[in-house]
Amino acid sequence: MTNDPLNMITYSDQVRVLVAVDCIIFGFDGDQLQILLIKRGFQPAKDQWSLMGGFVGKKETLDGAAERILFELTGLKDVYLEQLSAYGNPERDPIERTVSVAYFALIDINTYKTQISDRYHAEWFLINEAPSLIFDHNNMVEEAQKRIRYKAALHPILFELMPTKFTIPQLQNLYEQVYNAKIDNRNFIRKVNSTDLLIKLTEKDKSSSKRGAFYYTLDKTKYKAKFQSFLNFIPNPENLIS
């Protein structure tokens, strides 16, 4: 058995490629689901719209790079961030082969403060009004939406988007945007209440109705405990119709 010292072994004849992280950042302002995009002030594809991204640093993990990129654009840490998929089509970046690991983030837009940069200009778009993006970024956004639709049907992932206090009609509105479908409000309330994840406040939001809707906050302990369970918010997404 050969027993070469570690420093003698090398991976010769193999291609090294760039590895990037791109972030699909969804936000909710209490009314509309939006996506945060940048207009690039740098090459390649200068002046075009794209996801926020960046190369993975020498000593950085993938998750670490995603957190850094998200923080750079939003000033936010400790928000929901999940790896979506790795994209490795050799032609996806025309400048040089780059494998991109996409992450998606869910943030409460109220906590977002525009970060000034001379390298790009960031803007929130309604999902349906977003401009076309460079490379395979449109595809990434679509797959992120699919993932969110899938996961939100089972787990309280959309609660991550809500402001600290919110009403159930607001939450329902978000679900309706995500699924592009009308949801029965009576069944929705019953489902949400049955999960026992929300704490009812005494205050009401009277901005959207005469009667007003009670504010709720997330019970973070129960949220964490029950997140992995099948809570079946949308038991059968196929049945939903626009």
Added chain:
Amino acid sequence: MTNDPLNMITYSDQVRVLVAVDCIIFGFDGDQLQILLIKRGFQPAKDQWSLMGGFVGKKETLDGAAERILFELTGLKDVYLEQLSAYGNPERDPIERTVSVAYFALIDINTYKTQISDRYHAEWFLINEAPSLIFDHNNMVEEAQKRIRYKAALHPILFELMPTKFTIPQLQNLYEQVYNAKIDNRNFIRKVNSTDLLIKLTEKDKSSSKRGAFYYTLDKTKYKAKFQSFLNFIPNPENLIS
């Protein structure tokens, strides 16, 4: 607005890293759930057990690399293969930084033919009897198992592991291994029948009982049509107890 020609733009000062694909290959022989591992006849970690993997080629997609690696080890194409996750800890490979994109495959062991190689030696292991693996491969296997448990609860993914004809008790046995739990056979039969995915054959398998159990085959058309639906084979995995 600058308008540099494409060939003038470069990504300078960025790190290029190796990109590999590792495959977690699960198989079922009609009786036991197993995992296919290799004993490495090459450096690094020569003579140790690992997942089958390889570097992504110059003009290869990630999916393409995964298919190639799976084919090299099993001689199989067109089997269930899904991207699990990208792993990018800078220290995960002690020789040189390598980002690995892990895929998991589900195969019917009866279709597997040992592929001769002088670079490694492949062997099937019962999940619980598998040796410890190099790098972060143990973690990959664990995460693949989690993914399969999650997905099998909702979708008929485990059917991918079954032989062309199989009995419902065999299928139940596979579920019991995946969840490491006893499942009520009466409820299981009812659930499987309600999905209408199986075609009952006239022949019986008498190897495991006096009465014999009817063979079934997968209705591939219905399988494809219903795969994405929530079929709820295991409506509440948390309730299962070993």
Added chain:
DNA sequence: TTAATAATCGTTAATTTGACGTTTAATTTA
């Protein structure tokens, strides 16, 4: 004071789930 309306509570039938009882087909044993 009344009309209007979103928010909330309630009802009902159909379906699904979880737990468990019973019958059956075929082999093995007496």
Added chain:
DNA sequence: TAAATTAAACGTCAAATTAACGATTATTAA
């Protein structure tokens, strides 16, 4: 040859969930 055995298959039932609605209520605006 009859009886015992046993996994497979079929059946039952209460509780929970779902889907589709109806009815009430709190508040504001007319």
